[in-house]
Amino acid sequence: MALGERDKITGQMTTGHEWNGIKELNTPVPRIVYFFLIAMGGFAILWTVLMPSWPGINGYFRGLLGADQHAAVIQSVEQAQVERASWTSRIDSEDFASIQADEELMTIVRQTGAALFGDNCAACHGTNAQGGPGFPNLAAAPIMWGDDPEIVAETIRVGINGTSPETRFAQMLAFGRDQMLERADIDAVVAYVETLSQPDLVATADPAMLATGAELFAANCAACHGENAQGMIETGAPNLTDEHWIYGGDHSSIRSSVYNGRIGTMPSWEGRLTPTDIKLLTLYVLDLRASQ
Amino acid sequence: MIADLTRAERQWAMMILGALGIVGLAMAVAGRNDLLGIHGWIVLAAGLGGFIAFMRGKDAPEPSDDRLNEYYDAPTRLGIILTLLWGVVGMGAGLWVASLLAWPELTFDAAWASFGRLRPVHTSGVIFGFGGNALIATSFHVLQRTTRARLPDQISPWFVLLGYNLFCVIAASGYLMGLTQSKEYAEPEWYADIWLVVVWVVYFAIYMRTLARRKEPHIYVANWYYMAFILVVAILHIVNNLAVPVSFGSAKSYSLFSGVQDAMTQWWYGHNAVAFFLTAGFLGMMYYYLPKRAGRPIFSYRMSIISFWGITFMYMWAGSHHLHYTALPHWVQTLGMAFSVVLLVPSWASAGNALLTLNGAWHKVRDDAVLRFMALAAIFYGITTFEGSFMAIRAVNSLSHYTDWTIGHVHAGALGWVAMITFGSLYSIVPSMWKRPSLYSAKLVEVHFWLALSGTVVYVFAMWNSGVIQGLMWRTYTESGTLSYSFIDSLVAMHPYYIARAFGGLLFLLGALVALYNVVMTIRMPAPATEDAALDIPVQPALQAGE
Numbered sequence: 001m002a003l004g005e006r007d008k009i010t011g012q013m014t015t016g017h018e019w020n021g022i023k024e025l026n027t028p029v030p031r032i033v034y035f036f037l038i039a040m041g042g043f044a045i046l047w048t049v050l051m052p053s054w055p056g057i058n059g060y061f062r063g064l065l066g067a068d069q070h071a072a073v074i075q076s077v078e079q080a081q082v083e084r085a086s087w088t089s090r091i092d093s094e095d096f097a098s099i100q101a102d103e104e105l106m107t108i109v110r111q112t113g114a115a116l117f118g119d120n121c122a123a124c125h126g127t128n129a130q131g132g133p134g135f136p137n138l139a140a141a142p143i144m145w146g147d148d149p150e151i152v153a154e155t156i157r158v159g160i161n162g163t164s165p166e167t168r169f170a171q172m173l174a175f176g177r178d179q180m181l182e183r184a185d186i187d188a189v190v191a192y193v194e195t196l197s198q199p200d201l202v203a204t205a206d207p208a209m210l211a212t213g214a215e216l217f218a219a220n221c222a223a224c225h226g227e228n229a230q231g232m233i234e235t236g237a238p239n240l241t242d243e244h245w246i247y248g249g250d251h252s253s254i255r256s257s258v259y260n261g262r263i264g265t266m267p268s269w270e271g272r273l274t275p276t277d278i279k280l281l282t283l284y285v286l287d288l289r290a291s292q
Numbered sequence: 293m294i295a296d297l298t299r300a301e302r303q304w305a306m307m308i309l310g311a312l313g314i315v316g317l318a319m320a321v322a323g324r325n326d327l328l329g330i331h332g333w334i335v336l337a338a339g340l341g342g343f344i345a346f347m348r349g350k351d352a353p354e355p356s357d358d359r360l361n362e363y364y365d366a367p368t369r370l371g372i373i374l375t376l377l378w379g380v381v382g383m384g385a386g387l388w389v390a391s392l393l394a395w396p397e398l399t400f401d402a403a404w405a406s407f408g409r410l411r412p413v414h415t416s417g418v419i420f421g422f423g424g425n426a427l428i429a430t431s432f433h434v435l436q437r438t439t440r441a442r443l444p445d446q447i448s449p450w451f452v453l454l455g456y457n458l459f460c461v462i463a464a465s466g467y468l469m470g471l472t473q474s475k476e477y478a479e480p481e482w483y484a485d486i487w488l489v490v491v492w493v494v495y496f497a498i499y500m501r502t503l504a505r506r507k508e509p510h511i512y513v514a515n516w517y518y519m520a521f522i523l524v525v526a527i528l529h530i531v532n533n534l535a536v537p538v539s540f541g542s543a544k545s546y547s548l549f550s551g552v553q554d555a556m557t558q559w560w561y562g563h564n565a566v567a568f569f570l571t572a573g574f575l576g577m578m579y580y581y582l583p584k585r586a587g588r589p590i591f592s593y594r595m596s597i598i599s600f601w602g603i604t605f606m607y608m609w610a611g612s613h614h615l616h617y618t619a620l621p622h623w624v625q626t627l628g629m630a631f632s633v634v635l636l637v638p639s640w641a642s643a644g645n646a647l648l649t650l651n652g653a654w655h656k657v658r659d660d661a662v663l664r665f666m667a668l669a670a671i672f673y674g675i676t677t678f679e680g681s682f683m684a685i686r687a688v689n690s691l692s693h694y695t696d697w698t699i700g701h702v703h704a705g706a707l708g709w710v711a712m713i714t715f716g717s718l719y720s721i722v723p724s725m726w727k728r729p730s731l732y733s734a735k736l737v738e739v740h741f742w743l744a745l746s747g748t749v750v751y752v753f754a755m756w757n758s759g760v761i762q763g764l765m766w767r768t769y770t771e772s773g774t775l776s777y778s779f780i781d782s783l784v785a786m787h788p789y790y791i792a793r794a795f796g797g798l799l800f801l802l803g804a805l806v807a808l809y810n811v812v813m814t815i816r817m818p819a820p821a822t823e824d825a826a827l828d829i830p831v832q833p834a835l836q837a838g839e
Contacts, residue, residue, distance in 0.1 A: 007589055009652035015593045019438040019512040022583045027592035029641075037598075037637045044630035052623040053630070060623040069622045084773040111770040118778020127780060 113284025164268030176259030313339025371429025382417025439506030517576030602638025632684030665716030672708025697759025747799030
């Protein structure tokens with residue numbers, strides 16, 4: 001074996017090996033390395049004694065502390081439920097009017113509802129419930145199926161065109177695609193519907209066309225949207241005379257709605273949200289509307 | 293390249309390329325109704341293209357035997373260039389996916405540009421394209437210098453380098469087409485996996501055959517690490533990718549594992565890919581280029597031994613810390629955490645060994661950006677391994693898991709350690725590989741250093757902040773005992789950090805572009821270097837009878 005030489009800077013001997021000019025010192029391993037090796041090793045062994053660890057043939061060593069992640073999670077969930085029960089029991093048992101009248105409970109509704117809404121509703125209705133293309137504005141627009149608390153809670157529970165057997169069902173028919181109306185008739189009814197929310201358009205429109213449109217509306221649309229076109233909560237058809245639109249109130253959007261029809265979906269939340277959560281969301285949304 | 297092979301070797305190469313072309317044709321025919329067919333055409337083009345190149349060059353005169361008295365550096369040279377090119381591609385893809393997280397509309401409604409497809413292009417591009425090529429290129433260089441022996445034959449190094457890059461191309465193009473087996477860092481499908489096994493076995497054989505021919509009595513530490521890297525990656529790759537193809541005409545396969553066994557196998561693989569690909573291999577690089585550049589002996593041979601065996605033994609068991617608080621049994625999590633905590637000691641011993649090696653050379657660290665890259669890499673290695681052991685503690689993990697903290701941790705390692713040690717090593721061998729007196733510009737190395745350091749710091753701090761905020765928001769409760777924030781609230785809070793992260797990534801990418809430019813300009817410099825070149829040769833074999 002080659003002889004080592006002394007390194008001037010460290011005073012240590014080299015091992016005597018050399019690879020293309022690289023040498024190695026034979027410096028002893030610093031004590032601190034052994035210290036930490038023993039300390040960390042000791043901690044690791046201690047930890048495996050305390051916690052579930054080493055496997056055997058028929059199971060594993062359970063650890064002296066008896067920790068178990070499944071039991072722990074079940075216990076924390078139960079404990080959290082017990083802690084929340086002080087107010088959830090009141091939400092469950094009291095009716096909407098008395099909860100709405102109780103400022104203390106409504107503070108909890110506002111705190112809790114925001115995260116519930118954000119995680120479950122905001123993806124479609126927007127973080128501020130302001131809606132978006134295809135999804136109604138819950139904060140300001142009239143609610144098509146009715147804004148009575150019981151009705152709103154029921155809409156959340158069963159959804160619209162959803163998977164629940166009790167789901168609310170509504171569809172805007174495809175009058176053009178399914179050839180229920182001629183092209184000229186569609187133009188007429190669209191022109192008429194536009195004037196409902198924008199009366200100043202009447203001045204520039206063709207009166208004969210508007211008259212035809214009004215007739216067609218009465219024959220084809222009024223059954224769902226109502227004779228005055230203000231929508232009907234029995235059918236879930238929207239009000240066409242206000243400034244709120246789900247799919248857009250400009251000419252081409254309205255025409256597309258009449259021609260191709262619309263069938264929006266709101267999921268059935270029963271089974272995905274607890275009855276308490278559904279009630280909380282109902283209160284939260286109605287409170288949001290009240291504050292606007 | 294072709295001119296350096298003998299006629300017999302050219303015939304061998306043509307047979308291999310012809311066989312590759314036939315396999316490609318078979319894939320193209322069998323998979324004509326599947327995306328596999330497109331990969332068949334790529335393989336066919338690779339085989340045929342190589343075959344045609346050899347047809348044109350097959351009658352070149354025989355090379356002189358003198359070449360066998362030199363080190364075989366041509367594969368290393370190409371490997372260095374491929375490393376830098378893949379670096380730009382992989383980091384560019386990284387910048388894109390980072391921007392996608394801040395501005396999701398950057399997909400331009402194209403399926404191939406969606407986050408899910410581009411993200412593996414980034415991870416595979418930097419890990420396998422950039423890191424893998426760097427490891428192959430430097431391992432050939434280090435192996436020859438530390439054994440004083442030339443690589444054992446003329447074809448297999450090319451087979452490994454080019455075959456490996458074919459794998460990378462198949463992988464990246466597959467991701468863009470939507471081909472993935474959904475295992476993180478092991479996304480390529482079954483046929484790409486089989487090809488990589490073939491390449492890898494040849495790679496290991498090169499290592500063993502060269503070591504067997506070594507003219508040095510001892511095997512240097514760097515080679516322990518390179519061998520651990522090659523051997524363990526082979527084991528990990530084969531086990532984790534065990535799968536049954538739907539048919540030989542289909543790119544799709546189904547893993548042999550399912551459920552929690554699948555998750556455990558995947559993270560045993562995933563964590564050891566970090567350990568043996570991104571750590572052991574690059575430690576091999578550090579153990580050669582850092583002392584060489586510093587002109588100092590390794591601080592402690594004994595500490596090398598402790599670190600090496602500590603790292604190779606302990607890492608193997610740490611993978612389950614990726615699955616804390618999941619369906620994985622609690623006892624497996626405890627063991628993963630225990631091993632991860634002890635792992636800190638050999639990791640820090642390695643980082644310490646590197647930094648203490650610089651004793652007596654700190655003035656060089658100050659003056660020489662190339663050495664500074666490597667010194668900084670060792671520091672980041674220490675930071676990242678501390679963070680890793682810390683995050684493996686179950687209680688810490690309950691905060692950090694699923695957050696950007698993990699991303700920050702990974703990039704402290706990937707940018708700060710892997711990329712810095714790679715750039716330092718490449719800068720230190722590029723002049724001698726092309727027989728140039730120096731790099732084109734030392735100032736550009738300095739520019740690159742500061743771009744890389746500031747990019748890494750911006751990136752890592754953005755993700756630390758973002759991750760901790762995310763983790764805290766997810767576990768904050770109101771006084772009523774319900775969650776304070778919705779998930780989307782945490783996304784809104786992330787947005788500024790995502791922009792900062794993209795900016796950090798941009799700085800790092802600019803640094804890589806500077807490196808590519810500097811290396812290309814170095815290669816294009818005219819002045820040939822003569823100094824030391826005469827010494828950089830293998831030990832000459834004794835004259836054989838009959839010569």
